[in-house]
Amino acid sequence: MDYVTGIREVQDKELEELAAGGLFGQEVCVKGAVRAVRDRGEITCVILRKCRGTLQCLIRKDQTGIRLHEGMTVKVSGILNPESRAPGGFELEVREAEILSSPAPGTSMPLPVGKWKMNTSLETKLSLRPISLRNLRERAVFKIQEGIVRGFRDFLYREHFTEIRTPKIVAGNAEGGANVFRLEYFGKKAFLAQSPQFYKQMMVAVYDRVFETGPVFRAEKHNTVRHLNEYTSLDFEMGYIESFRDIMDMEAAMLQSVLAFLQQEYEKELSILSVQLPDASRIPSVRFDEAKRLVSEKYNRKIRSPYDLEPEEEMLIGRYFKEEYGSDFVFVTHYPSRKRPFYAMDDPEDKRYTLSFDLLLGGLEITTGGQRIHMYEDQVKKMWERGMDPAEFENYLMIHKHGMPPHGGLGIGLERLTMKLIGEENVRETAMFPRDVTRLEP
Amino acid sequence: MDYVTGIREVQDKELEELAAGGLFGQEVCVKGAVRAVRDRGEITCVILRKCRGTLQCLIRKDQTGIRLHEGMTVKVSGILNPESRAPGGFELEVREAEILSSPAPGTSMPLPVGKWKMNTSLETKLSLRPISLRNLRERAVFKIQEGIVRGFRDFLYREHFTEIRTPKIVAGNAEGGANVFRLEYFGKKAFLAQSPQFYKQMMVAVYDRVFETGPVFRAEKHNTVRHLNEYTSLDFEMGYIESFRDIMDMEAAMLQSVLAFLQQEYEKELSILSVQLPDASRIPSVRFDEAKRLVSEKYNRKIRSPYDLEPEEEMLIGRYFKEEYGSDFVFVTHYPSRKRPFYAMDDPEDKRYTLSFDLLLGGLEITTGGQRIHMYEDQVKKMWERGMDPAEFENYLMIHKHGMPPHGGLGIGLERLTMKLIGEENVRETAMFPRDVTRLEP
Numbered sequence: 001m002d003y004v005t006g007i008r009e010v011q012d013k014e015l016e017e018l019a020a021g022g023l024f025g026q027e028v029c030v031k032g033a034v035r036a037v038r039d040r041g042e043i044t045c046v047i048l049r050k051c052r053g054t055l056q057c058l059i060r061k062d063q064t065g066i067r068l069h070e071g072m073t074v075k076v077s078g079i080l081n082p083e084s085r086a087p088g089g090f091e092l093e094v095r096e097a098e099i100l101s102s103p104a105p106g107t108s109m110p111l112p113v114g115k116w117k118m119n120t121s122l123e124t125k126l127s128l129r130p131i132s133l134r135n136l137r138e139r140a141v142f143k144i145q146e147g148i149v150r151g152f153r154d155f156l157y158r159e160h161f162t163e164i165r166t167p168k169i170v171a172g173n174a175e176g177g178a179n180v181f182r183l184e185y186f187g188k189k190a191f192l193a194q195s196p197q198f199y200k201q202m203m204v205a206v207y208d209r210v211f212e213t214g215p216v217f218r219a220e221k222h223n224t225v226r227h228l229n230e231y232t233s234l235d236f237e238m239g240y241i242e243s244f245r246d247i248m249d250m251e252a253a254m255l256q257s258v259l260a261f262l263q264q265e266y267e268k269e270l271s272i273l274s275v276q277l278p279d280a281s282r283i284p285s286v287r288f289d290e291a292k293r294l295v296s297e298k299y300n301r302k303i304r305s306p307y308d309l310e311p312e313e314e315m316l317i318g319r320y321f322k323e324e325y326g327s328d329f330v331f332v333t334h335y336p337s338r339k340r341p342f343y344a345m346d347d348p349e350d351k352r353y354t355l356s357f358d359l360l361l362g363g364l365e366i367t368t369g370g371q372r373i374h375m376y377e378d379q380v381k382k383m384w385e386r387g388m389d390p391a392e393f394e395n396y397l398m399i400h401k402h403g404m405p406p407h408g409g410l411g412i413g414l415e416r417l418t419m420k421l422i423g424e425e426n427v428r429e430t431a432m433f434p435r436d437v438t439r440l441e442p
Numbered sequence: 443m444d445y446v447t448g449i450r451e452v453q454d455k456e457l458e459e460l461a462a463g464g465l466f467g468q469e470v471c472v473k474g475a476v477r478a479v480r481d482r483g484e485i486t487c488v489i490l491r492k493c494r495g496t497l498q499c500l501i502r503k504d505q506t507g508i509r510l511h512e513g514m515t516v517k518v519s520g521i522l523n524p525e526s527r528a529p530g531g532f533e534l535e536v537r538e539a540e541i542l543s544s545p546a547p548g549t550s551m552p553l554p555v556g557k558w559k560m561n562t563s564l565e566t567k568l569s570l571r572p573i574s575l576r577n578l579r580e581r582a583v584f585k586i587q588e589g590i591v592r593g594f595r596d597f598l599y600r601e602h603f604t605e606i607r608t609p610k611i612v613a614g615n616a617e618g619g620a621n622v623f624r625l626e627y628f629g630k631k632a633f634l635a636q637s638p639q640f641y642k643q644m645m646v647a648v649y650d651r652v653f654e655t656g657p658v659f660r661a662e663k664h665n666t667v668r669h670l671n672e673y674t675s676l677d678f679e680m681g682y683i684e685s686f687r688d689i690m691d692m693e694a695a696m697l698q699s700v701l702a703f704l705q706q707e708y709e710k711e712l713s714i715l716s717v718q719l720p721d722a723s724r725i726p727s728v729r730f731d732e733a734k735r736l737v738s739e740k741y742n743r744k745i746r747s748p749y750d751l752e753p754e755e756e757m758l759i760g761r762y763f764k765e766e767y768g769s770d771f772v773f774v775t776h777y778p779s780r781k782r783p784f785y786a787m788d789d790p791e792d793k794r795y796t797l798s799f800d801l802l803l804g805g806l807e808i809t810t811g812g813q814r815i816h817m818y819e820d821q822v823k824k825m826w827e828r829g830m831d832p833a834e835f836e837n838y839l840m841i842h843k844h845g846m847p848p849h850g851g852l853g854i855g856l857e858r859l860t861m862k863l864i865g866e867e868n869v870r871e872t873a874m875f876p877r878d879v880t881r882l883e884p
Contacts, residue, residue, distance in 0.1 A: 003724045004687075004773055006695035007601075012682070014602055031682040033647070033845065051602055051650040071845030073682070100682070103845040104818035110844070130644040130841050139648050146605045159449075160456055160493055163588045165856075167875045168610065168657050169623075169634075169672050171882045181611075183625040183634070185671075186663070186879050192611075192625070199875060202572035202884075205475070206581050208493045214656065215610050221628070229627075230611050240454070240473040240515070240542070245446075253448035282445045331446055376546035395884035399572050402552070403475065403513030403545040414607075433609045433641065437628050440613045442644070442837035 015053045018080060019088050029077040030055060030092060031100065033134075034068050036114040046094075047087075047114070048074070049134070052143070052268055056086040059094045070114060071103035111135075122426060129433055129442050140269035142432055145418045147266040149213050151258035152234050152412075159250070161236060162207035166199035168192060168215065172393070179220045192217035195411055197343070198396045200237040201372060204407045205399050211236040213414075223437045225426040226311075226364060228415060230435040237409030244345075244355040244371035247408045248285065248331055251359065251367065255280035255329075262421075275422050278328035278361070284321050285331040288353070291317045307336040309358075318363025328420075333357040335370075342386050343379065345371040345408075355408075361420040369410025376400035457495045460522060461530050471519040472497060472534060473542065475576075476510050478556040488536075489529075489556070490516070491576070494585070494710055498528040501536045512556055513545035553577075564868060571875055571884050582711035584874055587860045589708040591655050593700035594676050594854075601692070603678060604649035608641035610634060610657065614835070621662045634659035637853060639785070640838045642679040643814060646849045647841050653678040655856075665879045667868040668753075668806060670857060672877040679851030686787075686797040686813035689850045690727065690773055693801060693809065697722040697771075704863075717864050720770035720803070726763050727773040730795070733759045749778040751800075760805025775799040777812075784828050785821065787813040787850075797850075803862040811852025818842035 012029045032048030032055060046057045046068050057076055059068070068074060078094040103109075110128055112118050113135040118125070125132040133139050153163065169185060170193045181192040196212050203210040216233040241247065259277050262270065270277070286294070289306070295316040296303050304310070309317075309332070321330040334353040337346050344354040356370025373379045379400050380390045390397060418430040428434040433442060454471045474490030474497060488499045488510050499518055501510070510516060520536040545551075553570055554560050555577045560567070567574040575581050595605065611627060612635045623634040638654050645652040658675040683689065701719050704712065712719070728736070731748070737758040738745050746752070751759075751774075763772040776795040779788050786796040798812025815821045821842050822832045832839060860872035870876040875884060 001767060002727045004690045004694045004727050005724050006698060007691050031847070033847065051604065073845060073847040075682075100848055101816050101846060104843045107843050128840070130647070130837065131844055133645070133648045142606070143604060143649075145607070149605065150599070157592070162493065162585060163591065164584070165587070165657075165674055165874055167672055167877055169659065169877055169882065181625055181627070183623055185623070185882055186661075188882055190882055203575070203874075205572070206575045207585075215607075217611065219628075230609055232607055240517075248446045249449050252446045256448060282447050285444045285446050325443060374543050395572065398570070398884070401546045401549050402573055403515060404543060405473070405475065405515040406542055432607055432645075435609055435611055440611065440627055440630055440632055442840070 012075065015050045015055065015088065018055070018090060021082075023080050024082050024090065026080060027077060027095070028080045028092070029075065030057075031075045032073065034070050034072045034074060037068055037070060044068070048076070049136070054087045054136070056083070056091040057094050058091060059097065063095065064097045066097045066099065068097070068099070070109055071107075073100040074098060075100055122428060126428060126434060126439065127442075133432070137272055140272040141418065141422060141424075141430055143269045144262065144266050144273070144275070144422060145414065145430065147262045147269075148258055148414065148418060148421070149232075149234065150265075151261035152254060153211070153213065154261070155254045155257040156209075156211045156236060159209065159253075161209040161211045161238070162203070164196075164200065164203045164207075164210045164212050165214070166193070166196040166203075166212060168217070172198070172396070179218050181217050181219045194218055195233060196235050197341075197411075200235055200409060201343070201404070201407065202396075202399050204237050204239040204409075205402075205404055208240065208405070209236070209238040216411075221437055225428075226416060228427055228431055228434055228436060231416075231427075231431065232414035234412040234414055234417075235409065237407060239405035239407040241371065241406055241408055244333075244357065244369075244408050247369050247371070247410055248283075248333075248357055248359075251369070251410060251412075252280060252283050255283075273422055277421065280329055282327070283329040283331055283359075284325050284327050285333055285357075286317075286321075287334045288332055288336065289334070291320075291330075291332050295320050307338055309335075314360055314365060315363035318360050328362055330360050331357050332360060340370065342382055342388060343372045345373050345378075346382075359410075359412075361417065364416060364420055366417045366420060367410050367412045369408065371406070371408035374400065374404040374406050454517065457492045457497060457530065460497070460532060463524075465522050466524050466532065468522060469519060469537070470522045470534070471517065472499075473517045474515065476512050476514045476516060479510055479512060486510070490518070491578070496529045496578070498525070498533040499536050500533060501539065505537065506539045508539045508541065510539070510541070512551055513549075515542040516540065517542055564870060568870060568876060568881065569884075575874070579714055582714040583860065583864060583866075583872055585711045586704065586708050586715070586717070586864060587856065587872065589704045589711075590700055590856065590860060590863070591674075591676065592707075593703035594696060595653070595655065596703070597696045597699040598651075598653045598678060601651065601695075603651040603653045603680070604645070606638075606642065606645045606649075606652045606654050607656070608635070608638040608645075608654060610659070614640070614838070621660050623659050623661045636660055637675060638677050639783075639853075642677055642851060643785070643846070643849065644838075644841050646679050646681040646851075647844075647846055650682060650847070651678070651680040658853075663879055667870075668858060670869055670873055670876055670878060673858075673869075673873065674856035676854040676856055676859075677851065679849060681847035681849040683813065683848055683850055686775075686799065686811075686850050689811050689813070689852055690725075690775075690799055690801075693811070693852060694722060694725050697725075715864055719863065722771055724769070725771040725773055725801075726767050726769050727775055727799075728759075728763075729776045730774055730778065731776070733762075733772075733774050737762050749780055751777075756802060756807060757805035760802050770804055772802050773799050774802060782812065784824055784830060785814045787815050788824075801852075801854075803859065806858060806862055808859045808862060809852050809854045811850065813848070813850035816842065816846040816848050 035049040083091040359367035477491040525533040801809035
């Protein structure tokens with residue numbers, strides 16, 4: 001019988017192994033994609049693209065008899081030499097080369113992906129996304145995004161959160177409103193989940209603290225630099241809180257942990273993009289009404305609606321706290337009740353406001369969170385006040401009816417957070433394959 | 443200014459802190475949900491449910507003046523004492539108790555969630571899922587499922603895979619076939635992704651090795667114990683392979699790593715469910731045609747179609763390798779070309795078969811994988827042969843056109859893997875909120 005027992009020893013090396021230095025002067029084998037070829041007379045300099053960096057290879061024309069070009073994938077063997085001018089501080093003097101695959105004959109790369117900066121419009125980059133992501137700078141964005149999610153999860157595991165998986169095809173519409181995608185589900189009406197809100201609340205009664213990192217869907221017709229119609233939401237929900245402040249404390253600690261993790265494990269990509277990460281060690285917190293007053297005074301801007309925060313105002317709040325307190329982050333608390341969903345807990349001291357918050361980064365909302373109503377009577381009452389029929393929410397209200405701890409949570413837009421961390425201006429830059437009002441492909 | 447700086451010291455303890463033993467004889471504070479109340483005359487014994495276990499609390503009636511009942515959440519303080527008959531080996535002698543929340547007046551728990559086994563039909567459990575998951579055994583299933591996904595990711599990070607996030611709303615239909623959910627996307631036709639197949643292949647050319655753990659959607663009308671219409675797919679795809687065997691090697695190593703991780707970090711839940719994990723250290727591998735011949739001979743079963751594997755045959759192959767080789771797992775390789783998608787690489791030695799495999803666990807397919815076509819001409823040729831128009835796959839073929847390494851990968855059905863690992867018979871048991879032909883709620 002033939003048995004499969006696990007990974008067998010592989011001959012070829014990863015960049016990390018080459019960089020360790022122990023292989024200098026020795027013969028090594030490496031596989032990679034040809035990123036660039038520079039002819040220098042007798043010697044050809046070939047740059048291979050590997051997972052997290054590049055390898056410079058020198059090939060003597062008479063030695064291999066092989067002509068390499070961009071887009072090929074190859075297996076090369078030769079002597080690894082230290083070379084301070086090469087990326088990573090070493091280069092490969094190739095003795096043997098084997099072509100593993102080639103692009104289609106007669107084609108050439110539709111974008112200069114081998115260049116440091118492609119100088120291409122966003123529109124072109126997105127239309128050719130499978131190719132444009134091969135560029136070192138483009139792909140660094142999503143390696144950093146991986147790090148954010150990884151850091152988020154690792155922190156929450158340590159804090160006794162349980163990871164959950166909630167359905168994306170749902171019968172109801174958690175947030176209310178019309179911005180929901182509809183689909184036919186075996187003759188029934190169904191929706192794509194706008195958020196895991198109901199489900200994460202249900203699971204708080206099961207595991208005390210839960211989180212999910214998954215896709216959410218919003219059929220918003222806004223075609224702006226900060227909207228996507230499908231995005232990744234980093235959600236957590238925690239029970240047994242004493243106040244909604246506990247959620248903000250948890251988020252601040254999570255951000256500190258994620259930023260430290262990025263600095264440690266993703267230094268390579270941060271450096272490729274020249275990113276200076278913000279400081280989350282002390283995040284100012286200001287009430288919604290106070291924040292409006294502050295920017296109105298400082299920037300001489302009339303408050304048009306006391307219950308709304310316009311994008312322009314959000315931006316100015318960000319600017320205010322950067323100028324006055326040197327902080328990129330700011331928590332805005334106590335949003336008006338009429339602007340928050342029916343499950344938001346009102347402030348007992350002033351019911352026009354809720355025990356809720358947004359977190360702004362660089363003047364953009366990246367998180368919405370708050371305390372939820374946990375008592376059945378309170379939730380049913382608020383539903384009636386809003387003209388909702390509790391009977392339609394029987395599955396959801398089951399949890400309140402049979403006992404819920406005081407709880408709250410938040411949702412973070414991953415692409416927005418990534419965008420603000422790396423200093424991009426359009427959220428499409430930080431979605432691997434963005435979906436917007438006009439874009440459904442690739 | 444008010445600053446948020448991170449998690450503040452909390453008064454209440456988690457079970458892990460209590461179990462460490464250092465707090466015996468001391469006053470501690472704990473929060474939890476009342477799971478059961480047993481009246482013993484002067485003393486009431488209250489069992490609190492915490493995230494990963496329970497705490498036995500003794501309350502003297504005269505001491506607190508509080509009557510607790512199931513479904514309440516409470517904060518209790520008292521002296522922690524060792525007690526060998528209590529769960530975890532300790533109990534709390536309560537001095538003060540505070541009710542944090544109560545179920546709605548006049549209600550009682552619709553299921554005996556406080557019992558060890560609920561003895562309830564699957565149908566009832568699923569209809570009351572937000573409540574039934576509060577049962578210790580029910581929730582242990584999904585804690586183990588968390589462990590599988592965590593172990594999967596941790597292993598792949600170590601093996602230089604990059605985590606990707608691919609769109610779930612797509613313009614095309616990767617696997618072909620009719621089993622796809624349709625939706626309206628701003629006036630365009632769109633589908634829910636049946637798999638991240640095209641996208642993970644695209645990303646192999648970017649990061650060499652990639653993985654994703656996300657939802658996939660299949661509009662299959664099968665209402666069987668092994669089908670869900672929304673499930674979690676654990677996908678990976680790796681470049682620079684020498685043979686499709688590399689993918690099987692990687693899967694075996696991953697499974698070994700995941701099983702060891704479960705044994706170490708989820709021992710509590712494995713023990714609640716009395717799970718004996720299978721052995722993945724040596725997985726037998728057999729060709730598709732050979733497997734059919736073996737079970738046909740041993741179980742005296744006629745081969746009806748040489749190119750198909752019926753569920754009954756899958757089950758018998760599982761049984762054969764358990765009986766003859768003592769293995770719960772078996773790789774079945776070289777599936778017929780006509781049963782595999784257009785991107786599967788045919789075996790150059792016999793083009794009726796592909797360089798592909800399934801992994802069976804306990805006679806059920808839990809993984810489908812294989813090598814993919816990487817050369818543009820080969821892919822276009824196979825499309826024409828199948829009556830497909832390459833022009834409709836321009837976005838996908840971009841990657842072949844501009845150079846792809848030899849590559850392959852696999853997809854694992856998380857709910858099926860969980861089901862087989864814990865010995866369940868219906869895949870709905872291992873989906874938190876299952877979606878099937880008739881079930882869209884809760």
